[in-house]
Amino acid sequence: MKAEIIAVGNEIVYGHTVNTNASYIAQSIQELGIIPQCMVAVCDEESAIQEAVRMAMQRADVIFITGGLGPTPDDLTKEAVCHLLGEELVMLPEELEKLKTYFRRLNREMVTINEKQAAFPKKAKVLPNHCGTAPGCLFEVDGHTIILLPGPPKEMKAMFIEYVLPYLRQKVDQVFRSLDIHCFGIGESELASRIKPLLGTYEWGSVATYVGNYEVIVRIVVYGKTEDGVNQQIANIKDKIEKCLEDFVIGYNNEKLEENIVKRLIEKGYSISTVESCTGGLVAATLINCGGVSSCFNEGVVTYSNEAKMRYADVKEETLQRVGAVSEETAREMAEGIRRRAKTQIGLSTTGIAGPGGGTVEKPVGLVYIGISLPEGTEVYKLQLSGTRQEIREKTVKNILFKLYKKLK
Amino acid sequence: MKAEIIAVGNEIVYGHTVNTNASYIAQSIQELGIIPQCMVAVCDEESAIQEAVRMAMQRADVIFITGGLGPTPDDLTKEAVCHLLGEELVMLPEELEKLKTYFRRLNREMVTINEKQAAFPKKAKVLPNHCGTAPGCLFEVDGHTIILLPGPPKEMKAMFIEYVLPYLRQKVDQVFRSLDIHCFGIGESELASRIKPLLGTYEWGSVATYVGNYEVIVRIVVYGKTEDGVNQQIANIKDKIEKCLEDFVIGYNNEKLEENIVKRLIEKGYSISTVESCTGGLVAATLINCGGVSSCFNEGVVTYSNEAKMRYADVKEETLQRVGAVSEETAREMAEGIRRRAKTQIGLSTTGIAGPGGGTVEKPVGLVYIGISLPEGTEVYKLQLSGTRQEIREKTVKNILFKLYKKLK
Numbered sequence: 001m002k003a004e005i006i007a008v009g010n011e012i013v014y015g016h017t018v019n020t021n022a023s024y025i026a027q028s029i030q031e032l033g034i035i036p037q038c039m040v041a042v043c044d045e046e047s048a049i050q051e052a053v054r055m056a057m058q059r060a061d062v063i064f065i066t067g068g069l070g071p072t073p074d075d076l077t078k079e080a081v082c083h084l085l086g087e088e089l090v091m092l093p094e095e096l097e098k099l100k101t102y103f104r105r106l107n108r109e110m111v112t113i114n115e116k117q118a119a120f121p122k123k124a125k126v127l128p129n130h131c132g133t134a135p136g137c138l139f140e141v142d143g144h145t146i147i148l149l150p151g152p153p154k155e156m157k158a159m160f161i162e163y164v165l166p167y168l169r170q171k172v173d174q175v176f177r178s179l180d181i182h183c184f185g186i187g188e189s190e191l192a193s194r195i196k197p198l199l200g201t202y203e204w205g206s207v208a209t210y211v212g213n214y215e216v217i218v219r220i221v222v223y224g225k226t227e228d229g230v231n232q233q234i235a236n237i238k239d240k241i242e243k244c245l246e247d248f249v250i251g252y253n254n255e256k257l258e259e260n261i262v263k264r265l266i267e268k269g270y271s272i273s274t275v276e277s278c279t280g281g282l283v284a285a286t287l288i289n290c291g292g293v294s295s296c297f298n299e300g301v302v303t304y305s306n307e308a309k310m311r312y313a314d315v316k317e318e319t320l321q322r323v324g325a326v327s328e329e330t331a332r333e334m335a336e337g338i339r340r341r342a343k344t345q346i347g348l349s350t351t352g353i354a355g356p357g358g359g360t361v362e363k364p365v366g367l368v369y370i371g372i373s374l375p376e377g378t379e380v381y382k383l384q385l386s387g388t389r390q391e392i393r394e395k396t397v398k399n400i401l402f403k404l405y406k407k408l409k
Numbered sequence: 410m411k412a413e414i415i416a417v418g419n420e421i422v423y424g425h426t427v428n429t430n431a432s433y434i435a436q437s438i439q440e441l442g443i444i445p446q447c448m449v450a451v452c453d454e455e456s457a458i459q460e461a462v463r464m465a466m467q468r469a470d471v472i473f474i475t476g477g478l479g480p481t482p483d484d485l486t487k488e489a490v491c492h493l494l495g496e497e498l499v500m501l502p503e504e505l506e507k508l509k510t511y512f513r514r515l516n517r518e519m520v521t522i523n524e525k526q527a528a529f530p531k532k533a534k535v536l537p538n539h540c541g542t543a544p545g546c547l548f549e550v551d552g553h554t555i556i557l558l559p560g561p562p563k564e565m566k567a568m569f570i571e572y573v574l575p576y577l578r579q580k581v582d583q584v585f586r587s588l589d590i591h592c593f594g595i596g597e598s599e600l601a602s603r604i605k606p607l608l609g610t611y612e613w614g615s616v617a618t619y620v621g622n623y624e625v626i627v628r629i630v631v632y633g634k635t636e637d638g639v640n641q642q643i644a645n646i647k648d649k650i651e652k653c654l655e656d657f658v659i660g661y662n663n664e665k666l667e668e669n670i671v672k673r674l675i676e677k678g679y680s681i682s683t684v685e686s687c688t689g690g691l692v693a694a695t696l697i698n699c700g701g702v703s704s705c706f707n708e709g710v711v712t713y714s715n716e717a718k719m720r721y722a723d724v725k726e727e728t729l730q731r732v733g734a735v736s737e738e739t740a741r742e743m744a745e746g747i748r749r750r751a752k753t754q755i756g757l758s759t760t761g762i763a764g765p766g767g768g769t770v771e772k773p774v775g776l777v778y779i780g781i782s783l784p785e786g787t788e789v790y791k792l793q794l795s796g797t798r799q800e801i802r803e804k805t806v807k808n809i810l811f812k813l814y815k816k817l818k
Contacts, residue, residue: 012432012448013435013445013446013447013448014435014436014439014445015431015432015433015434015435015436015437015439015445016432016436016619017432018427018428018429018432019427019428019431019432019448020427022424022428022450023421023424023425023426023427023428024424025424026422026423026424027423027424027425028424030423030424036422036423036424037422037451037452037457038422038449038450038451038452038457038461039416039421039422039428039448039449039450040447040448040449040450041431041447041448041449042446042447043446043447048446048447052447055464180425187517188479188480188481189479189480189481189520189522189523189542190517190518190520192480192481192522193520193522199481199482199483206419208419208420208483209481210420210425210426211479211560211561219420219425221423274690274711276690278697279694279697280690280693280694280696280697280698280706280709281683281685281689281690281691281692281693281694281697281709281711282690282691282694283690284689284690284711285688285689285690285691285694285711285802287689288687288688288689288690288711288713288802289689289798289799289802291764291765291766291798292766293713294713294714297713298713298714298716298717299710299711299712299713299714299717299720299721300689300690300710300711300713301708301709301710301711301721302683302690302693302694302697302708302709302710302711303708304697304702304703304706304707304708304709305703305707305708307707308707308708311708312708312710355700356700357700357701384514384515384516386514386515387540389698389700390698391540391563393694393697393698
């Protein structure tokens with residue numbers, strides 16, 4: 001079954017509101033095996049709405065339309081759809097009564113323009129709105145299911161979960177599952193060429209790659225008749241992919257790298273401390289964004305000046321004079337120094353040139369050293385990163401967390 | 410002039426990526442007087458891309474297409490557009506060379522599938538991509554401007570600002586200027602009611618409010634025949650708005666609050682240090698994101714445990730036992746302690762309950778104290794914030810920087 005998702009509203013088309021409704025609906029229906037084909041956003045104009053619905057009916061079985069159900073003159077979705085499809089729009093007394101009750105409960109007067117929110121296509125099933133004044137509705141016409149939903153995401157979602165999903169579940173008899181495999185340290189094209197024989201769209205689903213936030217994601221989508229069969233197929237493909245990519249995998253679905261690290265630290269009873277120069281606190285802040293981190297993280301320092309590197313992490317003055325702050329040796333002394341001082345199992349350090357100024361021929365912008373000091377020894381990695389100051393700092397964080405994650409595996 | 414914005418990519422249509430590119434482009438082009446008519450998102454299929462472009466050419470003068478410029482077999486935008494419009498797709502040796510250089514600089518091997526990123530419609534102007542491997546392009550055909558941009562928002566935006574905006578500005582025969590006034594510490598509806606007589610769309614442009622990243626933004630757009638006239642009008646409106654909002658204004662256009670703070674610190678010859686608990690390094694990291702910060706920031710500490718608060722910032726054990734870590738007195742001792750120890754003019758502190766666990770009736774999740782210690786004394790502010798762990802931490806950073814900014818003005 002194919003679907004199309006239409007958003008109605010100037011605020012979307014003019015870019016003031018991002019169309020998160022469409023993404024939400026698209027994700028949700030795939031779990032039922034309904035495949036989104038196209039998303040469209042049009043202005044609050046009857047002809048634009050009608051053209052979008054007409055096109056959608058050529059391509060899709062289920063058509064979602066969000067927005068334009070409100071009380072103002074530019075809320076035109078129901079009118080446009082009824083005129084296009086030759087459906088009658090009728091005022092429902094019980095809906096009018098509900099609307100009046102709603103306003104009475106809020107101690108607000110109901111103005112006449114609100115009344116049109118109680119009018120619906122004659123054959124439609126009304127979908128109550130528990131979070132606002134605009135009910136939705138759905139109906140079948142010429143083999144298509146048309147579903148009208150309110151624009152505010154909170155109202156749309158509540159209605160979708162309570163009324164639309166159960167309705168669609170009845171219509172569909174397929175099981176659908178997806179799995180995202182997050183990878184780091186490999187470019188999209190290299191990754192794609194490693195798993196090339198698996199990439200593609202098949203009868204049973206698809207395997208594709210996406211670029212995320214400094215990551216590459218492999219997405220497996222599988223549909224079928226039984227829960228077990230679908231899960232088995234996901235597991236098969238996952239195994240095959242991971243054989244090609246093992247070292248680069250950092251997590252699945254919505255897991256974050258830092259959460260996987262904190263989980264492992266807690267499991268192993270390890271504590272961790274940080275000393276940061278170019279990242280300026282971003283490594284600590286990223287770890288601390290994980291709830292429960294207090295059982296492994298107590299302290300970190302931001303040592304932007306040489307003097308602070310000496311005072312907080314015992315970096316030797318001689319080292320700084322001889323090889324400079326951005327060097328393998330300084331990164332090593334920093335990581336070992338903070339580990340010793342904070343009495344933790346692990347010490348992390350970063351030192352580099354984030355730019356835009358400060359680069360030289362020997363030490364260009366983007367040169368970063370990261371240090372990881374563990375009970376079994378210290379390792380320092382040299383990175384040459386590209387991008388803006390912020391990107392270089394963010395990539396540094398991702399790199400040090402990735403190296404640490406591999407060590408903890 | 411009318412525009413249509415097409416996004417190509419399964420990740421968008423399947424709802425895994427929200428189409429923020431469309432919103433960004435829609436907002437940006439309106440400042441040139443180009444009006445978005447419709448947004449469409451289609452799958453990585455040649456026929457779907459072609460149908461969208463064909464429809465767009467019936468409705469719009471300028472057509473933006475984002476995504477599908479990558480190296481993989483499902484990146485089909487250039488091929489689809491060229492086949493539809495009868496344009497020839499040719500390999501450009503100089504682009505191929507650039508691509509090879511890019512991979513060489515990253516010490517990565519360039520795989521054969523990357524080569525197609527160097528092929529472009531024969532008549533197109535290539536738009537360099539400074540943040541990734543996929544260049545964009547634009548060309549004129551039958552009175553339409555077709556603009557192909559990469560999908561990753563960072564790459565798209567950089568290319569849009571550097572190459573697309575200047576190109577479109579030339580095509581449009583008017584002078585446009587816009588000014589964003591960023592405000593903090595006031596809600597959108599209160600701000601709107603303060604400047605209500607100015608809000609609206611006029612013959613000369615518009616004044617509108619938007620909600621940004623914990624900010625409210627007032628955008629003034631003015632168009633006219635002469636540069637001087639337009640600038641004069643912008644200045645007039647800006648004055649009127651600022652009379653209503655003075656205290657809440659934190660910057661203009663792309664200026665960041667932290668950049669304005671660092672600028673002022675440097676002007677005044679002030680140095681600054683930080684001690685952070687709930688924000689875990691995010692205050693330091695935000696300041697350090699400003700180039701040139703090394704002349705005012707030397708060090709900061711992340712004191713997540715009580716013991717670290719005592720050791721790094723001389724917080725008294727008695728204080729921690731009596732009123733706890735999340736308290737006005739602890740925040741005060743932290744700010745004063747780091748200021749004294751780091752020998753800086755300014756010391757900043759944060760301590761709070763970011764959640765999701767750890768809240769009590771007396772000290773609920775979202776309770777945060779921020780301290781600012783200056784030569785003339787220390788002030789502590791109590792905040793009650795809402796949102797996720799990350800949001801509470803980000804709002805804390807914004808609040809302490811806002812308070813500091815007001816003190817430095």
